[in-house]
Amino acid sequence: DAGVIQSPRHEVTEMGQEVTLRCKPISGHNSLFWYRQTMMRGLELLIYFNNNVPIDDSGMPEDRFSAKMPNASFSTLKIQPSEPRDSAVYFCASSLSGMETQYFGPGTRLLVL
């Protein structure tokens, strides 16, 4: 069975550019989570959706970050404009609502120069 799929796996961009990260959750899962991982701050929850609706976006660092989930099988995390401090690994995870076991994708390694 396919797990959580993320693209791209690696992204290198210049400061000021727009970055879009994509995620396809596990089929049938109705909760989706976006995390950021850095050495300094560990794993941080940015936002999560339940049935395509954003439930908690308190972890989104600032207005430059936005996330959408137009349907049950696709979500995007957008950074515009990007800054060097946004460099991190971004993970998407999914779960069945009511079950706390989250399954992670392989991550997108973002480097903003």
Added chain:
Amino acid sequence: GQQLNQSPQSMFIQEGEDVSMNCTSSSIFNTWLWYKQDPGEGPVLLIALYKAGELTSNGRLTAQFGITRKDSFLNISASIPSDVGIYFCAGQLPTSGSRLTFGEGTQLTVNP
């Protein structure tokens, strides 16, 4: 915010040794999860615990949900080189919905 204290931060052991790591908190959790992260990959779920006192095994891995609901431990028996990685605990608070709180991780190195 809520914190999970995970220890130790790192471990260097010889192949064949047993390993123990734990997570503690001042808060009560409904669920405890243990993940392993290999370099360049996402965290992979190892064990999920749902009830206080629950003891669950997955091969050479054993984890327990503390009786007080404020802690959990993970044991690895007879370690092998492929056990190398970062192990994370994660807990779900009663008031946090689907949000998980993650520990800072234990970096495990196994010398052949």
